[in-house]
Amino acid sequence: MKLDWSILWGDAGLLILQGLVVTLQLSAWVLALAFLLGLAFGTLRWVGLSATEPVCWFYVEFARNTPPVVQLLFWYFSASYLLPGWLFLQLRDFGYEFGAAVVALAIYHGAFIAEVVRAGLNAVPKGQFDGARALGLGFLQSLRRIIMPQALRITIPPLVNESVAIIKNTSLAMAIGVTELTYQYKHIDIFAFRGVEALAAVTVIYMILCTLVAALGQLLSLRLSRHMTARRGLRPVLSSE
Amino acid sequence: MIPVQFERVWTAANWERLLVGDLFNKGVMGGLLLTLVLGLASIVVATLLGAGIGVMRSSPRRALSLPSAVYVQAFRSVPLLILIFWAYFFPPVLGMQVSKFTSVLIALTLFTAAYIGEIVHGGIRSVASGHIEAARALGMSPLETQLRIVLPQAFFNMLPALTGRYVVSVKNTSLAFLIGLADLTEIGKQIGARLMTAPIEVYVTLLMIYFVVNRGLSLLMRLLEDRSRFNRIFLRI
Numbered sequence: 001m002k003l004d005w006s007i008l009w010g011d012a013g014l015l016i017l018q019g020l021v022v023t024l025q026l027s028a029w030v031l032a033l034a035f036l037l038g039l040a041f042g043t044l045r046w047v048g049l050s051a052t053e054p055v056c057w058f059y060v061e062f063a064r065n066t067p068p069v070v071q072l073l074f075w076y077f078s079a080s081y082l083l084p085g086w087l088f089l090q091l092r093d094f095g096y097e098f099g100a101a102v103v104a105l106a107i108y109h110g111a112f113i114a115e116v117v118r119a120g121l122n123a124v125p126k127g128q129f130d131g132a133r134a135l136g137l138g139f140l141q142s143l144r145r146i147i148m149p150q151a152l153r154i155t156i157p158p159l160v161n162e163s164v165a166i167i168k169n170t171s172l173a174m175a176i177g178v179t180e181l182t183y184q185y186k187h188i189d190i191f192a193f194r195g196v197e198a199l200a201a202v203t204v205i206y207m208i209l210c211t212l213v214a215a216l217g218q219l220l221s222l223r224l225s226r227h228m229t230a231r232r233g234l235r236p237v238l239s240s241e
Numbered sequence: 242m243i244p245v246q247f248e249r250v251w252t253a254a255n256w257e258r259l260l261v262g263d264l265f266n267k268g269v270m271g272g273l274l275l276t277l278v279l280g281l282a283s284i285v286v287a288t289l290l291g292a293g294i295g296v297m298r299s300s301p302r303r304a305l306s307l308p309s310a311v312y313v314q315a316f317r318s319v320p321l322l323i324l325i326f327w328a329y330f331f332p333p334v335l336g337m338q339v340s341k342f343t344s345v346l347i348a349l350t351l352f353t354a355a356y357i358g359e360i361v362h363g364g365i366r367s368v369a370s371g372h373i374e375a376a377r378a379l380g381m382s383p384l385e386t387q388l389r390i391v392l393p394q395a396f397f398n399m400l401p402a403l404t405g406r407y408v409v410s411v412k413n414t415s416l417a418f419l420i421g422l423a424d425l426t427e428i429g430k431q432i433g434a435r436l437m438t439a440p441i442e443v444y445v446t447l448l449m450i451y452f453v454v455n456r457g458l459s460l461l462m463r464l465l466e467d468r469s470r471f472n473r474i475f476l477r478i
Binding site for chain 1: 276314315317318319320321322323326327330331353400408412413414416418419429430433440441443444445447448451452455456459
């Protein structure tokens, strides 16, 4: 078998670059939405209202214990039928696989981030909150000014792990036809019979992306905890890739 | 609003296909059974491989710790889907024939072993250094210290993280459908494609099956975490 790497400098390379752009867009959307979801549900579970707890439990446990790719198929093929008819038809004409992938992966990773946020908030001593309230800060104020800044330093390492996991899990979006990196590899394999070269290129791109994000996270984590002596971050018990 | 009727999916023939695939009429394993076999096999092999990698990673010799660190970093920064594609599409280029099951098993095992190596490494580091010094002072050899003092303590420290990894492994077997292996997800998709009228019921059923399996696995692993029960059952003390 003779490998022809020069195809990567032609149309195939352009396809891979287009795939990279879609992967980055997808990752950014998923990261933003998953972080918001995780922050909301994590804080809600930390507060521990008995009225909302069953809903939070159901969301977190269901999202974490089912495969992301089946969730993706569910949101793309099933949930779209629950939308009102006119909206569904409009979406179908427009193509909604990117949106479905964002929703599905954000919901999946949101559950993991919720657990990270809850663990981070729990790791701040209870006296900090009581002290803040005793000094006259309101509930939200003490959460935002006293608890969150301390929790942030603890949650950075697992959050970085989640970001890396999100980049890797965007590859699942090819199952519903989002034209990201893995999809472009498949495309090149089918139309140009240059699967090995394309696969190698895609693998290297993923490696660089993930290593870069992990290294940036390491720097951020070191910077935020420079006033501490070698304190280890919390590790999430369930991981998502 | 489309009426949801699970009876359309939950017929006896569909249940059989979902649970065991074509095991009884063609002798080909599939469905939930294949998912469980794949998950269990990869968990067992990856745990053994990962334990080796983790112990190597914790070694003070760079010749041992560096290769395992490189392995862990390399396999953790590539999506599993890409590894599955490598394992399935690359061997034929070299003239080898690899079945879908084998290629998914290899990819999943190598991928999971990297994470388990990291968990074992963390577990070993979590054992207080005073225990190691005490064991050495009592005259135990380095190997004996590892086997009798460090690893038993590390095992209980890393159980929660291992449980998480095992659940992820079972979840990840669902990627096998992307190369056409007849696992639970693929059979579910096939049933949905054949019915054409039950898009919601099929995937909700799949999600429920995976949920039950993974929660069951988590609860089963939690039984091990009770140290006195573990000793009573496995060590008879």
